[in-house]
Amino acid sequence: MLGRLLPRSIRLWLMFLIIVGISHIVTTFWLASGSSTTDFRALVTGLPSNRFSLLETLTPETQRLPFMIPESHYAVCPFDTSNGRVLLDVRLEDVGWILSLHAPDGTVIYYAPGAADRETNLKLVLKPPGGRFLGLPVGGVGPGPEIPEVQLESPKGVAILRVPLYGLSYAALAVNALKQSSCREVLSPRLRTADRPAR
Amino acid sequence: MAVSSQPASGYRAGLRRLWQILKSLFARVAFFATAITIGMTSSWFSVHRGLPFNTETFGPWVAWHFAGQSASEPYTRGRFAMSGGLPLSGDRIVRLEARFDDDGRRLHSSCVYEVSGQMIDARWWTLAAFDSAGRLIPNEAQRYGWNTATTALGADGRFSILLGRDAHSGNWLPTGAAGRMVVIFEIQEPAVIPADTNSEESAIKPPSIKRISC
Numbered sequence: 001m002l003g004r005l006l007p008r009s010i011r012l013w014l015m016f017l018i019i020v021g022i023s024h025i026v027t028t029f030w031l032a033s034g035s036s037t038t039d040f041r042a043l044v045t046g047l048p049s050n051r052f053s054l055l056e057t058l059t060p061e062t063q064r065l066p067f068m069i070p071e072s073h074y075a076v077c078p079f080d081t082s083n084g085r086v087l088l089d090v091r092l093e094d095v096g097w098i099l100s101l102h103a104p105d106g107t108v109i110y111y112a113p114g115a116a117d118r119e120t121n122l123k124l125v126l127k128p129p130g131g132r133f134l135g136l137p138v139g140g141v142g143p144g145p146e147i148p149e150v151q152l153e154s155p156k157g158v159a160i161l162r163v164p165l166y167g168l169s170y171a172a173l174a175v176n177a178l179k180q181s182s183c184r185e186v187l188s189p190r191l192r193t194a195d196r197p198a199r
Numbered sequence: 200m201a202v203s204s205q206p207a208s209g210y211r212a213g214l215r216r217l218w219q220i221l222k223s224l225f226a227r228v229a230f231f232a233t234a235i236t237i238g239m240t241s242s243w244f245s246v247h248r249g250l251p252f253n254t255e256t257f258g259p260w261v262a263w264h265f266a267g268q269s270a271s272e273p274y275t276r277g278r279f280a281m282s283g284g285l286p287l288s289g290d291r292i293v294r295l296e297a298r299f300d301d302d303g304r305r306l307h308s309s310c311v312y313e314v315s316g317q318m319i320d321a322r323w324w325t326l327a328a329f330d331s332a333g334r335l336i337p338n339e340a341q342r343y344g345w346n347t348a349t350t351a352l353g354a355d356g357r358f359s360i361l362l363g364r365d366a367h368s369g370n371w372l373p374t375g376a377a378g379r380m381v382v383i384f385e386i387q388e389p390a391v392i393p394a395d396t397n398s399e400e401s402a403i404k405p406p407s408i409k410r411i412s413c
Contacts, residue, residue, distance in 0.1 A: 017234075024241050065285060066283035071325065071327070158285075
């Protein structure tokens with residue numbers, strides 16, 4: 001109906017613009033559905049789950065991801081909450097230190113930079129997606145402080161702890177601090193028994 | 200004679216008809232191909248370079264507002280799916296990226312650049328150079344970046360980092376044979392975040408990138 005009311009040239013221009021728009025949208029979504037998960041896999045390949053692993057000093061040969069900030073040490077924990085919550089216990093000793101949690105698609109779930117001139121002791125509980133009961137909150141029984149929980153949208157992800165190199169003399173100190181960071185599964189009481197699923 | 204010319208004229212009419220069909224077909228194919236190419240190219244540019252609503256530029260530097268965020272729009276997601284890496288961004292970390300110098304020329308390892316500026320009002324910053332695929336640039340000095348703690352400042356409180364193939368005194372960042380380069384400037388906990396920068400005074404002032412020689 002509308003087509004018959006409009007002159008042919010305007011109809012052609014409209015059709016042209018619609019095709020341009022559709023092709024623009026399709027291409028954009030195709031590019032957006034790209035390869036962040038490939039990067040995630042490249043980072044966690046060969047690393048144990050629910051444990052921090054110290055990566056080799058960053059060089060062109062050891063670089064696992066594009067655009068990794070150099071002059072830093074990295075500790076990486078590929079976490080998996082399929083069997084229960086995961087507890088992260090990290091110490092951010094100084095400014096420049098960063099803890100970041102990423103979903104497999106590269107999305108940042110959480111990040112915390114260190115503060116100047118004081119240590120930040122950071123404890124986080126990573127909760128798997130869904131509302132299943134996984135026991136009482138960690139540290140929540142009794143008067144002690146409850147540990148903050150991060151609700152995940154995907155059971156897997158990666159925690160990256162980055163420590164800048166202030167200079168070569170600080171390297172051993174940084175490595176030592178990274179080694180003290182922990183990332184471990186917190187099993188619910190029910191799962192601690194023989195019901196624990198086989199791996 | 201009349202009997203023999205009839206098939207010939209029918210043959211010519213058929214050819215003419217075929218030519219018209221081919222012409223019309225070609226016009227349609229060209230029409231669709233042009234529209235699709237424009238759509239794809241505009242998408243590629245929007246994803247690669249960013250758009251005013253998802254990026255902010257500070258001279259040669261570009262900051263992607265929604266990098267790594269779950270609610271990020273498809274252009275930003277496409278950008279980081281293409282370039283790779285697990286980007287960090289937010290109100291406490293600003294990551295700036297430069298592919299061009301102050302004069303809009305593509306950064307290339309065959310040239311020498313000076314990256315200089317006032318000390319940034321932030322807790323921490325790091326400057327690093329990569330090749331166009333995001334790989335660190337191999338060099339004998341094993342120097343891949345500079346940060347707040349390692350950069351030597353001038354007497355006036357300014358810093359200056361030289362990017363080039365050949366060794367320089369001071370803060371030298373080797374660029375080897377990288378070809379086209381990308382320079383990343385990451386600022387942690389800046390005093391002012393880009394989204395709040397309404398006035399010139401409060402805006403982040405990232406360093407300038409000047410080409411010294413080529």
